[in-house]
Amino acid sequence: MIKLQLPISEATIRELKIGDEVVISGLMVTARDAAHKYIHENWPDWLNPIMENSMIYHCGPVVKQRDDGSWSFVAAGPTTSIREEPYEASVMEHYKVRAVIGKGGMGAQTLAGLEKSGGVYLHAIGGLAASLAKTVVRVKDVYMLEELGIPEAFWHIEVKDFPAVVTMDSHGGSLHTTIKAKSDAVAKKLIFG
Amino acid sequence: MFRYDEKVLKDQLLELIRLAATDLPVDVVDAIKAARQNEPEGSAARNVFGMLLKNIDLARDESTPICQDTGTNIYLVYIPEGVSMRKLTALIKEATVEAVDKSYLRPNAVDSLTGKNSGNNIGEGQPFIHFEEWDEDHIEFKLMLKGGGCENVSTQYKLPDVGLGAGRDLDGVYKVIVDAVNAAQGLGCAPGILGIGIGGDRTSSHLAAKTQLFRKITDTNGNPELAELEARLKGDLNELGVGPMGFGGNTTVLAVKMGALHRLPASFFVSISYMCWAYRRHSMTLKAGGEVSYD
Numbered sequence: 001m002i003k004l005q006l007p008i009s010e011a012t013i014r015e016l017k018i019g020d021e022v023v024i025s026g027l028m029v030t031a032r033d034a035a036h037k038y039i040h041e042n043w044p045d046w047l048n049p050i051m052e053n054s055m056i057y058h059c060g061p062v063v064k065q066r067d068d069g070s071w072s073f074v075a076a077g078p079t080t081s082i083r084e085e086p087y088e089a090s091v092m093e094h095y096k097v098r099a100v101i102g103k104g105g106m107g108a109q110t111l112a113g114l115e116k117s118g119g120v121y122l123h124a125i126g127g128l129a130a131s132l133a134k135t136v137v138r139v140k141d142v143y144m145l146e147e148l149g150i151p152e153a154f155w156h157i158e159v160k161d162f163p164a165v166v167t168m169d170s171h172g173g174s175l176h177t178t179i180k181a182k183s184d185a186v187a188k189k190l191i192f193g
Numbered sequence: 194m195f196r197y198d199e200k201v202l203k204d205q206l207l208e209l210i211r212l213a214a215t216d217l218p219v220d221v222v223d224a225i226k227a228a229r230q231n232e233p234e235g236s237a238a239r240n241v242f243g244m245l246l247k248n249i250d251l252a253r254d255e256s257t258p259i260c261q262d263t264g265t266n267i268y269l270v271y272i273p274e275g276v277s278m279r280k281l282t283a284l285i286k287e288a289t290v291e292a293v294d295k296s297y298l299r300p301n302a303v304d305s306l307t308g309k310n311s312g313n314n315i316g317e318g319q320p321f322i323h324f325e326e327w328d329e330d331h332i333e334f335k336l337m338l339k340g341g342g343c344e345n346v347s348t349q350y351k352l353p354d355v356g357l358g359a360g361r362d363l364d365g366v367y368k369v370i371v372d373a374v375n376a377a378q379g380l381g382c383a384p385g386i387l388g389i390g391i392g393g394d395r396t397s398s399h400l401a402a403k404t405q406l407f408r409k410i411t412d413t414n415g416n417p418e419l420a421e422l423e424a425r426l427k428g429d430l431n432e433l434g435v436g437p438m439g440f441g442g443n444t445t446v447l448a449v450k451m452g453a454l455h456r457l458p459a460s461f462f463v464s465i466s467y468m469c470w471a472y473r474r475h476s477m478t479l480k481a482g483g484e485v486s487y488d
Contacts, residue, residue, distance in 0.1 A: 034308060060261060060262065061261050061299075062257075062261045062298075062299045063296070074258065074296045075257055075259075075261035075263075075296075075299075076261050077260055077261050077262075079262065079341070079342065080341070080342040080345065103379070103380075103382070103438065104378070104380040105439070123438065123440075125241055125244055125248075125438060126438055126469070127245065127248070127259060127470060127471040128244055128248045129252070129257075129258055129259060129260045129261040130248050130252040130257045130258065130259060131244065131247060131248040131251055134251075148310075149303070149309070149310025149312065150299065150300050150312075151301065151310070165237070165440070167440075175440070175441075176439065179378065179379075179439055179441050180378055182434050182441075183375050183378065183433045183434055183435055186375075186432050186433050186434065187371050187372065187375035187433060190368075190371045190432070191357055191358070191359075191368045191371050191372065
């Protein structure tokens with residue numbers, strides 16, 4: 001188990017290989033469908049200090065607001081990442097994001113981007129929402145809540161010991177491609193005999 | 194005349210939603226436990242199944258959602274003659290809004306034209322409520338929460354499918370299902386449960402597929418031919434090796450459930466409703482005296 005502390009350097013990220021199990025601590029930000037579309041249309045500067053040498057978490061949480069106005073995460077597993085495929089490589093390069101965390105893996109464009117700009121794809125367990133919410137120790141801030149709504153806002157969160165697995169690395173490795181190739185071969189045999 | 198107290202029924206519906214979001218049914222938990230046992234010690238797949246089981250317990254103990262995507266709320270409601278669908282719909286919506294306030298549900302209804310989230314999980318077509326009248330003297334509410342990840346990998350084929358060599362028979366049905374599960378990989382939060390609708394039109398076929406998902410994992414199809422095909426598919430699909438979350442492993446599907454509708458001579462649809470491992474469904478029976486039971 002490899003411990004990763006945010007912010008994190010490009011050199012540390014480039015040491016990671018597919019199959020590595022990691023636990024993450026520090027400040028990261030959630031961003032999913034509407035947030036990625038917004039970034040691509042605006043490239044806002046205010047995201048620089050939030051994203052640089054940090055991680056984007058593909059997550060639309062269930063949250064609770066306390067009486068004093070502060071927020072807590074109630075359920076917070078990963079959402080499917082492939083929908084951000086058109087955006088992610090350029091977002092990671094622009095803001096120097098060192099990892100995205102999500103589920104299901106991403107495509108060739110992102111894989112090439114990870115190699116170019118120094119990043120990894122971290123796979124969290126889908127549906128592990130109650131457990132992963134426990135690792136969110138603080139909601140530091142929320143951005144664009146009114147415009148994007150609760151699931152799609154930018155939640156700036158502090159996590160402690162958030163578990164994930166490296167399934168795409170900065171050396172062109174993708175666990176998803178390997179599994180898919182095996183599965184394709186079996187499917188072909190079942191369908192065509 | 195079927196009478197009930199509206200305030201009481203609203204609270205009973207809220208409890209149904211809470212159970213659906215936070216308490217995974219026993220048949221599903223048992224299937225996940227069995228899948229864990231079927232993976233080698235120390236494997237990633239066994240580790241993932243272990244984490245799923247811990248999360249299931251945590252969600253139940255703390256009454257928090259198993260998955261943050263509390264999904265499309267799909268209701269099948271069976272009513273005796275004379276019960277107002279309009280009034281029950283209003284109560285379901287009231288309970289839904291309260292469930293969002295209590296963080297059992299995420300506000301999940303986005304205006305497709307403006308992109309605005311309604312904030313309370315209510316919108317055009319949300320929640321989805323399908324009513325049927327029956328001969329029984331009680332009301333049954335069946336509820337399933339179906340997340341976006343697994344809905345996105347759900348699909349529909351029309352036979353024949355030349356590329357797959359799939360003709361208009363059960364062998365063709367088998368082939369398109371293998372193709373769909375292979376294409377889905379781990380994206381729908383494998384291992385999945387498949388609801389299959391054969392025949393119908395494009396709409397009724399999908400509804401038939403989703404209705405199949407209300408069956409228990411352990412039941413056996415009443416049609417022997419479909420029962421045999423369900424068992425064969427489950428075995429063969431697990432040969433794909435996709436495993437939990439697509440990490441690789443011996444369990445890619447937990448169950449396959451199939452049903453058939455009549456079709457037009459021109460059409461032969463096969464609808465595949467892929468449900469994630471967080472297979473959240475419960476039902477509530479309301480008797481005329483106001484007494485309820487949950488399953």
